[in-house]
Amino acid sequence: MSNRATRGRGPMRGPGAGMAPGEKAKDLKGTMKKLIRYMRRFYLPIILVIIFAIASTVFNIVGPTILGDATTEIFNGLIRKISGTGGIDFDKVTHILLLLLGLYVISAVFSFIQGLIMTHVSNNVSYQMRKDISEKIHRMPMKYFESRTYGEVLSRVTNDVDTLGQSLNQSMTQIITSATQIVGVLVMMLRISLPMTGAVLLTLPLSMGLIALIMSKSQPYFKAQQKHLGELNGQVEEIYSGHNIVKAFNKEESVIKEFKDVNEKLYNSAWKSQFFSGAMMPLMQFVGNLGYVAVAILGGYLVIKNSIKVGQIQSFIQYVRNFSQPITQLAQVGNMMQTTAASAERVFEFLEEEEETEVAKNPVPIESLSGNVSFEHVNFGYNPEQTIINDFSVNVKEGQKVAIVGPTGAGKTTLIKLLMRFYDVNAGAIKIDGHDIREFIRSDIRQLFGMVLQDTWLYNGTIRDNIRYGKLDATEEEIQGAARAAFAHHFIVTQPGGYDMVINEESNNVSQGQKQLLTIARAILADPKILILDEATSSVDTRTEERIQMAMDNLMQGRTSFVIAHRLSTIKDADVILVMNHGDIVEQGNHEELLAKGGFYADLYNSQFENA
Structure with a gap:
């Protein structure tokens, strides 16, 4: 929580962005009852606070009575002196005042102790x-x-x-x-x-x-x-x-x-x-x-x-x-x-907000999975009354490179969020090796995936720590190997401190493209069974893109890969290209097959290269 994220994006957010925070009307009494229940774990120090606070107050309360006795003694002494029958008994007055001082000292000590305990409780x-x-x-x-x-x-x-x-x-x-x-x-x-x-x-x-x-x-x-x-x-x-x-x-x-x-x-x-x-x-x-x-x-x-x-x-x-x-x-x-x-x-x-629910009573282990993915009549909408993905079905075999293309708002990124179980489908099912993803524990599902997104995310730490984020026990050799595979090693060693340089919001000497290289190195090091690449090379120049594409091709060998692409030139070698529009697959096939059809994909592809 203490690390500040360094995000390569503007202020845009997902569905429902800009909504006002919902304020539920709760009365003072109800909220205080919740707070008291929450604080029950600290009942012992609270009892001590009560005891010391009461003791301090009681000793303080007795003070005015004793002080009144001293005043009465002085007044009576003056009356005796005026009437010639005696005078002020200073020994008795001194005794009373010393007793009063002792009471106030004890009260102050108790007050100090309860203050220390209460500070401890409130901080806890x-x-x-x-x-x-x-x-x-x-x-x-x-x-x-x-x-x-x-x-x-x-x-x-x-x-x-x-x-x-x-x-x-x-x-x-x-x-x-x-x-x-x-x-x-x-x-x-x-x-x-x-x-x-x-x-x-x-x-x-x-x-x-x-x-x-x-x-x-x-x-x-x-x-x-x-x-x-x-x-x-x-x-x-x-x-x-x-x-x-x-x-x-x-x-x-x-x-x-x-x-x-x-x-x-x-x-x-x-x-x-x-x-x-x-x-x-x-x-x-x-x-x-x-x-x-x-x-x-x-x-x-x-x-x-x-x-x-x-x-x-x-x-x-x-x-x-x-x-x-x-x-x-x-x-x-x-x-x-x-x-x-x-x-x-x-x-x-x-x-008290609703949490992600785990419906798997006997969760399926992920160790023996191969990476076959199927979408079976998937239906989904962020709002129940507004469906984004309609009756979506496709089978992806282990090791295939699947490209997902389509215009903005077609549902490409939403599809990935469903695959990662950031959201659950409204109808239908998503399966991995024949098991519905709702039969897995969410954290297990996400261990299967490695993600490289268009929006880079690096936390406040060294370059080394950011690369090994997905594999904390990685050796130095593995970290540098992943950096070389992502063509990031050269620029890293030229930075002040090299792999020990701290990445934060003030690191202006690290460009957006270089940050993207680090996220790619992180995905390479994690060595996942399924890869998700969301326009992963959009922030780098053409020459670097070609080199990264070679590294990613090597990484994707033998792994199921989902590639969201806007630049269609980067996915020509995909095994299957899914063409989405308005939440539906309107076409699917490889690059040559889809061009030969002369349909939606061909129009998209030709519109990008008509000037060339």
């Missing part, structure tokens, strides 16, 4: 989610990725998981400490004065009402913020991966406008969500101040009546602050949890 949740997403990606059907931008998918791994991890780290501890503090402080306030506690509690419904109102207003904006952030990432990734195409067609202004539109949507949803989030604190402070006023008036009255001590008023005022503070914090956590839920929702939507 993020790590596990990224791991699950990475594994999920490889189990998902190709249609999912061909109907979404790359940035939309990557946003689930990066932005959403990061946001989830950070907000989880902050919110979970805050929920525990705030809830403990509310209960503990309430008990301590009731212990001091029931009437003053009642006055404070009268402000609670107002606080809860404001929190509920703000959360209901802000949740849609938090969700929209995450959605538009994914769209923005997709647009940026798509445009900058095809930046040269944008410049070539002078589309800078339209790209900037498109970015501005998406960015404005993100801005609008972001500021609205932050506005509601920011409004919560001043509103809660206002309600809290009402409680202070009530306590000051009622407390003074009770002191005059000798119902409570002066130090207890100080303790109570401090408890009022400690009571309103966790309510405010819970309100902030409510906003944070909405961000958490919005991110978690998108992650879980991805993890």
Whole structure:
């Protein structure tokens, strides 16, 4: 996942490209239940977090009462001094303050420990989610990725998981400490004065009402913020991966406008969500101040009546602050949890997407296969209502070179995707040596094939690692042999570092044609039983094409090969040429036979060479 792919293509994608990401409406409660179930694997450290958080809060709660005792002792000492009956007992005051200091130190230590554990838990949740997403990606059907931008998918791994991890780290501890503090402080306030506690509690419904109102207003904006952030990432990734195409067609202004539109949507949803989030604190402070006023008036009255001590008023005022503070914090956590839920929702939507199904209960082994391939009345469409391939049938014998030709949109590449089981047929069957490919495990099927595509794909690594991608245990001799067979060895050794040179997006000294040579060398080294060549020489010059064609001919000896070709001069020696149009085989035969027919193939061939 960490390697960046170097793709030789523009921003175009497969069927359904440009579709907006589907957002399912899930409520906050449902998403949080999923998140709690997901975090069950971390129950032991979470229990420790709860224990240490409660302990830290309890030690902190006792502090105001002890401080009130110190205040009462000082006040009584002053009264004694004024009345001439004694003075302030500084030893007792010092003892009380040292006890208070000890409690706060213990509280801070417990808080530090639970913070460390919670950071560990949140990072593990993020790590596990990224791991699950990475594994999920490889189990998902190709249609999912061909109907979404790359940035939309990557946003689930990066932005959403990061946001989830950070907000989880902050919110979970805050929920525990705030809830403990509310209960503990309430008990301590009731212990001091029931009437003053009642006055404070009268402000609670107002606080809860404001929190509920703000959360209901802000949740849609938090969700929209995450959605538009994914769209923005997709647009940026798509445009900058095809930046040269944008410049070539002078589309800078339209790209900037498109970015501005998406960015404005993100801005609008972001500021609205932050506005509601920011409004919560001043509103809660206002309600809290009402409680202070009530306590000051009622407390003074009770002191005059000798119902409570002066130090207890100080303790109570401090408890009022400690009571309103966790309510405010819970309100902030409510906003944070909405961000958490919005991110978690998108992650879980991805993890719950339909996967590629394995229907083979007793999978057929691939070791003894020869490479006979048959298409039997195959019918397929990316959308059920739009059929692309209609009643397609052909038998390909072991070792044959089969060329597939036809105009754009005829279904040539779709045929290869069906053969590789990127998609399953809607009707009919594709068989290898008489076995339906659905009787094989998908990963086994793909081991049979070696692919060289028109769109080169090299990952961020050395030339050596890219060549041995399909055979990781290849020796240096085998790697260089494959490079020589693909006529790539000469240009490799002239590069800085030779086979150890790193291929990445900044490697401008490696041309598109040279990258294609490396993919061909990779296919040669993999030594597959069936080859798929999708216009493999389209990115190289004519002289190099002839040399590669010789190497590919040697490679294809004894192997079943499917060659998709637009330049018909490259497939004249094919054993069978399948001519496709609108998803059907309209002609088949060798080059001479098809020319003699004077049909569709002859028209295609002559149109390419009429000027010559």
